[in-house]
Amino acid sequence: MAKITESKLFTALDGFEIELPSWGFSDTGTRFGKFFQPAAASTLDEKLEDAGLCHKLTGACPSVATHTLWDFDPDMNPRAVARLAKKYGIKLGAMNPNVFQDQIYKLGSLGNPDPKAQQQAIDHMIDSVNIGRAVGSKYLSLWFADGTNYPGQDNLVRRKRDFQKGLKKVHDKMPRSMTMLVEYKPFEPGFYHTDIADWGMAYVLAKHAGPRAKVLVDTGHHLQGTNVEHIVGFLLDENMLGGFHFNDRKYADDDLTMGSIDPYAVFRCFNMVGQFEFDTGKTPKIGYMVDQSHNLKSKVEAMITTVDMAQRQFLKTQLVDRRALARAQKRGDVTGAENLLIDAYETDVRKTLARWRRARGLPADPLAAYRKGGYEQKAKKERTAARKARGVVQSSGGYA
Numbered sequence: 001m002a003k004i005t006e007s008k009l010f011t012a013l014d015g016f017e018i019e020l021p022s023w024g025f026s027d028t029g030t031r032f033g034k035f036f037q038p039a040a041a042s043t044l045d046e047k048l049e050d051a052g053l054c055h056k057l058t059g060a061c062p063s064v065a066t067h068t069l070w071d072f073d074p075d076m077n078p079r080a081v082a083r084l085a086k087k088y089g090i091k092l093g094a095m096n097p098n099v100f101q102d103q104i105y106k107l108g109s110l111g112n113p114d115p116k117a118q119q120q121a122i123d124h125m126i127d128s129v130n131i132g133r134a135v136g137s138k139y140l141s142l143w144f145a146d147g148t149n150y151p152g153q154d155n156l157v158r159r160k161r162d163f164q165k166g167l168k169k170v171h172d173k174m175p176r177s178m179t180m181l182v183e184y185k186p187f188e189p190g191f192y193h194t195d196i197a198d199w200g201m202a203y204v205l206a207k208h209a210g211p212r213a214k215v216l217v218d219t220g221h222h223l224q225g226t227n228v229e230h231i232v233g234f235l236l237d238e239n240m241l242g243g244f245h246f247n248d249r250k251y252a253d254d255d256l257t258m259g260s261i262d263p264y265a266v267f268r269c270f271n272m273v274g275q276f277e278f279d280t281g282k283t284p285k286i287g288y289m290v291d292q293s294h295n296l297k298s299k300v301e302a303m304i305t306t307v308d309m310a311q312r313q314f315l316k317t318q319l320v321d322r323r324a325l326a327r328a329q330k331r332g333d334v335t336g337a338e339n340l341l342i343d344a345y346e347t348d349v350r351k352t353l354a355r356w357r358r359a360r361g362l363p364a365d366p367l368a369a370y371r372k373g374g375y376e377q378k379a380k381k382e383r384t385a386a387r388k389a390r391g392v393v394q395s396s397g398g399y400a
């Protein structure tokens with residue numbers, strides 16, 4: 001194990017931030033239905049309040065990603081939304097345009113055979129850029145549901161070219177302070193082909209778009225068995241890793257709580273960043289973000305658990321003895337090298353994390369503090385009454 005002082009670990013934790021998604025606080029569903037939680041957020045104010053609470057309890061999630069159409073009322077000044085976030089102690093993070101839900105996008109957005117649909121998508125993305133500029137957002141995070149279901153349904157290369165052109169138009173409208181993140185996914189909702197199916201396609205499209213476009217790795221967007229951390233290391237070395245969407249999965253894109261199925265996979269992703277920093281002496285600018293949908297767990301509990309998991313796995317990667325690892329690798333000591341990772345991974349860092357939290361005036365156990373604080377019961381009562389007063393029976397603002 002690397003000899004590292006607690007104060008160095010504290011400094012590392014001080015620099016670690018992970019962004020939460022506004023949509024993770026509202027009622028979301030499965031392909032088959034949506035089960036409501038009375039305490040779930042159903043307004044932007046409530047989503048920001050929940051995100052602010054998560055940050056207050058963990059001190060590690062100071063920004064919230066938004067989906068343009070789900071969160072920004074066209075009649076509302078975007079700066080008012082930024083002020084609202086500030087009221088809850090957070091700031092607005094990545095802007096996520098919605099180019100997948102309107103009827104016009106049935107056959108796709110930038111890849112749609114109809115130029116009108118392409119233009120609507122471009123206009124909406126540029127609107128999102130402008131809102132992002134107004135609220136000081138650093139990221140335009142692009143997820144496309146574009147794909148086809150049947151061979152012959154459309155011309156895949158024509159679609160690729162239209163994607164290139166569309167992304168470039170949007171890139172050219174971004175302020176210098178903004179980074180475009182291009183997300184990929186092998187399948188779903190398209191079952192035959194997806195226009196941005198893997199990191200290689202996202203890389204090529206980002207390169208065509210311009211110098212401020214990078215690849216976003218959503219950990220749930222890979223086929224079974226894909227070595228995600230290898231992709232992370234490869235993109236880092238090419239200076240093309242823009243950010244992460246963290247979540248976990250067992251089968252497809254399940255959007256489960258980060259590290260709930262395979263915490264070692266989270267460790268291995270962070271480890272790749274730690275190794276890159278050790279090798280190059282550089283700290284890459286990476287957006288650590290969460291993209292999860294909590295259908296069964298309490299929304300806020302799931303988010304607090306996520307931040308805690310992220311901090312623990314991140315902290316463990318600080319313990320890897322990278323000098324010893326380099327020596328073991330050089331002499332071909334396979335078992336020794338692997339054990340250096342395992343030693344760090346198996347270390348229980350919960351006490352260190354609790355001490356950091358106390359030193360920063362945070363609850364040592366944020367989940368326990370949330371449960372003890374009665375927040376959920378209060379939200380349940382207040383939000384049920386507020387929905388009733390608004391005449392809203394069910395929550396809105398999310399997918400499915």
Ligand SMILES: [Mn+2]
Binds near residue numbers: 245291
């Ligand atoms: Mn995602």
